[in-house]
Amino acid sequence: LGIDLFLSFKISVESHPCSLTCSESQISALKLYNTSSVTYWRCDVSEDAPLSDRWTSASEIVRQVVTGTRSAVEVTTEAIARIERLNPVYDAVTFFAPEEALATARAIDRRRAQSGGTGALAGVPTLMKDLYGYRPAWPTTLGGLPGARDDTAPDSVWSRYPDRINRSDGVLLGQTNSSTFGFRGVTDNALFGPSKNPFDPTRNPGGSSGGSAT
Numbered sequence: 001l002g003i004d005l006f007l008s009f010k011i012s013v014e015s016h017p018c019s020l021t022c023s024e025s026q027i028s029a030l031k032l033y034n035t036s037s038v039t040y041w042r043c044d045v046s047e048d049a050p051l052s053d054r055w056t057s058a059s060e061i062v063r064q065v066v067t068g069t070r071s072a073v074e075v076t077t078e079a080i081a082r083i084e085r086l087n088p089v090y091d092a093v094t095f096f097a098p099e100e101a102l103a104t105a106r107a108i109d110r111r112r113a114q115s116g117g118t119g120a121l122a123g124v125p126t127l128m129k130d131l132y133g134y135r136p137a138w139p140t141t142l143g144g145l146p147g148a149r150d151d152t153a154p155d156s157v158w159s160r161y162p163d164r165i166n167r168s169d170g171v172l173l174g175q176t177n178s179s180t181f182g183f184r185g186v187t188d189n190a191l192f193g194p195s196k197n198p199f200d201p202t203r204n205p206g207g208s209s210g211g212s213a214t
Contacts, residue, residue, distance in 0.1 A: 058124045065112070065123035072105035072112075072123030076171050079125035083173065090196045092205075092214035094130050095139050095175040101125070108169050119169030128161055129212055130175035130192075131182050135162040143178040143208065144189025177211030187211055 064070040080098045087093045105123065112118050128135070131143050134153040141148040158166070165172055177187055177195045187210025188194040195210045197203040205214050 058121065061124050062118075062120070062122050065108070066118055068112070070123075072108040072169075072171065073102060075123045076101050076105040076125055076173075079171075079173060089201060090198060090214050091193060092176055092195050092211040093127065093174050094141075094144070094177050094192045094211065097138070097172070097174050101171050101173045104166075104171050108171070111169075119167065121165065121168040121170035123169065123171060125171045125173055126165060127173050127176050127212065128165075129178045129182075129209065131178045131208060132159065133161050133175075134159040135172065139175065141191055143180040143182055144191035145180050146190050149191060176209075176214075178208045179210075182208035184208070187214075 061070075061075055065072050065075065080101065083093055083096060083098075087096070108118060108123055112122070129143075130139060130141055134140060134157045136155045136157060137152050139148075140151045140153050162172055177192050178189070179185075179187055180189045184207075186194065186204045186206055187208070188204065195205050195214050197205045198214050204210060207213075
């Protein structure tokens with residue numbers, strides 16, 4: 001949508017409440033359009049919303065981890081819990097590596113405690129598309145290609161995105177659903193099936209980045 005959806009304001013709609021969040025700077029600008037009519041979504045302050053229903057910006061996560069307000073393990077544990085709770089509904093994550101992510105987070109916390117040194121993305125949880133990205137021993141199905149079901153990246157092969165995330169102390173949690181070879185307008189493939197749109201689970205988020213967007 002091209003909209004920065006972050007922090008402590010809860011989106012609601014008269015007929016379609018949801019628990020996404022947005023930044024204060026986007027309150028007046030946030031508008032979503034459906035296919036039949038214009039629908040205005042408004043952002044309402046929701047300070048009592050549970051933590052699990054809020055999104056926090058990457059820059060805020062880095063600030064918290066660097067200052068010790070929260071640990072990388074705490075942030076990663078919350079992200080893992082959210083995926084475990086929501087992925088059965090939306091089918092956005094096709095490969096999940098929680099233990100690997102927690103090991104990365106523990107290493108970040110140890111390094112911060114010992115030397116105070118952290119990378120630019122310290123503790124930020126993220127995922128990568130199951131498409132052309134490669135991380136050692138992770139699946140490489142090229143967007144759910146059935147013939148690549150058992151294929152994994154060689155031990156020494158890192159593509160640029162996961163390598164830079166790793167070097168910057170980001171925490172990769174797994175891979176997201178995509179269209180096969182990224183060549184379709186819907187997020188669907190023969191191996192993992194379709195992802196669902198969080199605004200309306202009867203619809204598809206669309207495109208090769210649909211799993212990531214969800």
